Amino acid sequence: MDATMKRIGFLSFGHWSLASHSATRTAQDVLLQSIELAVAAEELGADGAYFRVHHFARQLASPFPLLAAIGARTRRIEIGTGVIDMRYENPFYMVEDAGAADLISGGRLQLGISRGSPEQVIDGWRHFGYAPPEGASDADLGRRHAEVFLDLLRGEGFAKPNPRPMFPNPPGLLRLEPHAEGLRERIWWGSASDATAIWAAQQGMNLQSSTLKADETGEPFHIQQARQIRRYRQAWTEAGHARVPRVSVSRSIFALVSDRDRATFGRGGDSDQVGIIDNMRAVFGRSYVAEPERLIEELKADEAIAEADTLLLTVPNQLGVAYNAHLLETLLTQVAPALGWR
Template sequence: MRKLGFLTIGRFDAADPRPGIEETLQTIVRAEELGFDSVWLRDRHLQPGISSPVAIMAAASQRTSRIELGTAVIPLGLENPFRLAEDLATVDVMSGGRVNPGVSVGTPMMYDHYKTALYPESHDVQDFSKERVLRLLRCLRGEPVSDFSGTVGIEQFTDHVQPHSPGLADRVWYGGGLESAKWAGEQGINYLTSSVVSTEGSQSRDFATIQGEQIDAFRAHHPRPDRARVSQGLVVIPTDSATDDQIRRYREYAASRFERTTAPQGPRGMLFSPDYVGTSDELADRLFDHAGFQRADEVAFALPFSFGPDDYTQIIDDLAQHLGPRLGWQPAG
């Protein structure tokens, strides 16, 4: 395994959000100290979690110097690609080229409940297709977005988004199922997998097999498969330094979510991965047998939603100090 990272939801108390946001920033600093290659931020709207990952990355960029900062994922249905490109490029420049924007498309979650607040006059005609990703890529690549370039009075205008951060477009990631994997490959961008897959297009009902098929399809459609980046995301909870109470709660958490892994869910046949709990030796054996893990040399293991700060500290420390080395990873720096 070449790169080790983790994904956090960045929870906070809605009545007092500052401590939770500060905890997220301190977690990113700790991750860099432990040698992690990346930290990925979830994007949640109208929930007590990270609603503005770009702002969090901006703050984290000033407290760290090396670690990559990613989003998994920004739903572009809530974003203007032009403005998002300006923000991402600004933070990428601030960070020295460490931003990895992960994005998705489609109708935003719970859209009918707030669409008039988001798009008062145009909520019924918004285009939530992959064209939104292409618009973002064009902006990040410095392609013209204006038909004017020149001076007006003492003000200078360019025809492309400012600032321009070379290389940022090459660090865009896209998440989705089989067709999305093929599309991401065709666009030459990177591919994010997660702990849920769509069974559409597959004869299998085994999560690992389907994830492996999707990664293979991505690379098969990428113009430079040798340079194509894939990151695997699963809930992986090492217990090497955990207390007996923590181990009990971790296993109860995984057991409470196991039923949804036994059969596809909903019209698209969404299949969830089991959560992985155990010692690093146990987890390594299971991951080495996992068809998805076998095909990805980067991971962003997801931290569970409902644990406390001490739990996250233990999990992160064990990922870096025990599981990562067991998987062949070496700390950065």
């Protein structure tokens, strides 16, 4: 792929609520509309349909039934997460779920995993039966689950077979089934800091960097994120991996081409914000909101988008499938080509 070209997908948080503006009033609404938006995005020529995962919230949670359903309804579009909180996951069962969803989709799964984000409840992973060992943190717990998951995805046998099984076994140690060939290379780590981006590179994972990052230098968000990406790629090279890694960034980008667009999003983007999240000083990237011509000029200056090969556009899923398809189509046809992304 040319250095300027981008794979462009959407990222949905999967909210539902009884608010008057919401087209997703129930969990069923979100799930069914997520499938329909992925189908519409594929028809428009988008490259990816990605979904956030949050527990104990009125948002999408367990992702694999949804990913499998989208895989069965589509043929080309990549299907992924951004991100699965590994503190909550049994890596063994997750390998089976992920393998099944990947096979249904024909090898199109792109799984973003991570330590996770701030929670709705206190130490929610404890309710799922997990706790870090003494002296370790919940971040250590998430990374350990990730390491086990990555090792299992290699598909090598590790379990001693029963000498009197219900069904005949192949020779040797047994692995988890179904095995999805190549899925190990389609795992991404959601990183908020330079250090975890370097760790992801060492582990051979692709990099997902979102709209917030640890504020490590006080510089504008896109400059810090671009440096994070460059350090990730340097660590990847030093680790000696054979393949070329992928890097995604997510952005809130809205092109104003209709009265509804202007009424919904206003007439201008905001600026970076700095705040405290999970006891970490973080810089939150700006939204881009403008008419297409101005939007094109503003996006040219975003160094991190220039560094990434994949751009995930956050979508306001509660505004419904048709309106979100309109937002995607406008960006794909009136903005992306002028930037050399398509």
